[in-house]
Amino acid sequence: MQVVNWFFRRKDESVRSQAKDRMRLMLIHDRLELPADRLSSLEEELIAVVSRYFDIDRQTTRFDLQQYERRAALIANFPLLRSKC
Amino acid sequence: MPKIAIISQQDKGVLIDVGGCSTLQEVTQQLISTLQISSEFWAGMNIDLNLGELKLSETEVSQILSIAAEVGIKPHQIFASNAATKEALATHKVLVGTGRPMTLAVGPLATEPLEPAATHAQPDSGNIRDAAGAVPAPAATEVHTASNNDANATCTASGAAVEPDASSTAPAPPAILYLRQTLRSGQSVSHQGHLIIIGDVNPGAEVRADGDITVWGALRGVAHAGLNGNTCAEIRALRLEPIQLRIAHAIARSPDRPHKTTQSRTGPETARVINGTIRITANNPD
Amino acid sequence: MSGRVIVITSGKGGVGKTTASANIGVSLAQTGVSVAMVDMDIGLRNLDILMGLENRVVYNLVDVVEERCKLRQALVKDKRLPNLCLLPAAQTRDKSAVNAEQMKKLCGELKALFDYVIVDSPAGIESGFQNAVAGAEEAIVITTPEMSAVRDADRIVGLLEARKEEISQYRLVLNRVRPGMIRTNDMMSVEDVLEILSVKLLGVVPEDEQIIVSTNKGEPIAGTDNIRSGLAFRNIARRLRGEDVPFMDLDELNANWFGKVVKFFAPARV
DSSP: OHHHHHHHOOGGGSHHHHHHHHHHHHHHHHHHTOOTTHHHHHHHHHHHHHHHHEEEOTTTOEEEEEEETTEEEEEEEOOEEEEOO | OOSSEEEEETTTEEEEEOTTOOSHHHHHHHHHHHHHHTHHHHTTOOEEEEOTTOOOOHHHHHHHHHHHHHTTOOOSOEEOOOHHHHHHHHHTTOOBOOSOOOOOOOOOOOOOOSSHHHHTTSOTTOOSEETTEEOOOOOOOOOOOGGGHHHHHHHHHHSOOOOTTOGGGOOSOOOEEEEESOBOTTOEEEESSEEEEESOBOTTOEEEESSOEEEEEEEOSEEEEOTTSOTTOOEEEEEEOOSEEEETTEEEEOOSSOOHHHHHOOSOEEEEEETTEEEEEEOOOO | OOOEEEEEEOSSTTSSHHHHHHHHHHHHHHTTOOEEEEEOOTTSOOHHHHTTOGGGOOSOHHHHHTTSSOHHHHOEEOSSOTTEEEEOOOSSSOGGGSOHHHHHHHHHHHHHHOSEEEEEOOSSSSHHHHHHHHTOSEEEEEEOSSHHHHHHHHHHHHHHHTTTTTOOEEEEEEEEEOHHHHHTTSSOOHHHHHHHHTOEEEEEEEOOTHHHHHHHHTOOGGGSTTOHHHHHHHHHHHHHTTOOOOOOOHHHHOOOHHHHHHHHHSOOOO
16 A cells, blocks of 8 residues: 555655755745744734734735745735724 | 974974964864874973964963873973964963974975876886886976975075985984874874884875885875985885875876785885886895 | 866765866866866865876975965876866865965966866865855856755855856756656755756756766766766766757666656656
8 A cells, every 4th residue: 555655646745845845945044044933923023013904814814935036035915804993 | 384294303302383273173183183192202302382373362372281281291482473372372481482493394396297298208107016026117307496495405404404416425314203103184294304103104194204204004195205305215114005105306106007916915115216216125034 | 268267166065076076177178178177175185086196196286376386287187188187185284275365366377278177166165165266257066956965055056146246157067866766756856956046057967876986996987988977977068168968868867667667657857
């Protein structure tokens, strides 16, 4: 069974894509000289700021670091429920 | 300049030169490996130390002094060219050397010229030895004297030098440096006299002497005897397997492809210059 | 004559920097141009061993810089290629024996004599690396598809980018690639590494046991025909000379039947 699993293993679960994802994240941190906890504290602050204006869905709020050439971008997605007046 | 050089000074003991090191860590490493391994050798000897251009604080100087003290050495005088180091030395009440410390002699050598035409003059087959015992090695005859006057002058000034072309009428026998230590890659010993090493000379290590070089062990690195041009100098070792041998201006290199027969050859051998080329002969009991 | 000074660097040690230097030097010389190889790994010299020239070294780079000999005297001519020379590193000295200014001057003298000057940088990003790149106009970054090596290569690329004014271009050589492991998704592919590092590719060299054999013989593999890693280095030399050489299809190199079966079911691009 293990052999069959290995043979039909999906690409996403592979060691290769794991390595690639870890690598990408590691290099973004390296290039920005970003300490490990800095991003999570930024995320918390962003949520706090947006929450002052909107009720947001915390469950589906997403932060994503992406790479464009040798630059990095932080993509934030806040599903807004209603505005706070 | 190598990281650590041991230079014998005529009638003044030995100068240990660590001026080739760039950090305190290197100095301590080199001193520990050199002093402790052959600690008996240093006992009771007049020893000077040259720190070169190193900048050391007071505590760093005391670190160096304690390494020496551990093997029973108190440097007679210490040379330093850095002002801060000199100051630190003074606070430790060490005699700061005046004048220029002795430096390593650099022997004149001829090299393979770059031009293709000239290289053909040195056939590839001319290696240190061949199946047939003593076989001439490629000895370069072209000598670049212009840049070597300084080196020769230093040797003569030391009083122990042998005139390059009058080696048969050698003056008073030069001093002997006796070193009980295996020299590893990157280490180098130079001596104005005869050099005796009890231990191996590994690939990447260099031994140089004005006089003879004797290795009671395996010589696998580079050896240069007769630094000042003395063609009578000899190199001998229990196992003579050098990367390269130099005697005076002659150079011989190990074979590019080791012959099967050379591996079966064991026992002590001596290299000397005969008719301008380096030849190796076995030291047979008869 | 004004030659091209190309530094070969990696950040991480053990990824095949010196092997690549030796093979790129030999491959370039085989195309007929004159080449000088400079070993900048002062204190840990190895390029002479890979070239099989260790017994011919008399003077070294530090002797030249400190004017104990002329540049011409320190150059060791290759055994087989008359247009290839090696300037060996000093073994009994350390990295501080040479500074960036001296290196610039030396590279200037060398490029007046040779078409190509290949500088083998030491591992690390400290003074040894800084000196090695000081006189260079182009760089080749060597890495393997392993995470630690890619991370260090990225650091090097960052440092090279900061020297844009001196280093006009840098390209990547991916060394010790194992097509079998990429196909089974156990290793990052060539595309993965290129995408992450976003650099231009100069060549892909497959993992090859013959490299060890060639090191032991002191004969760089590029000098031997019919060996895949040697061909990869010869292709790199042709690309350096401006030729448009297609990249090897690594799949075809793995010619065992199982590999072909897997490829049939799941064709992998490497």
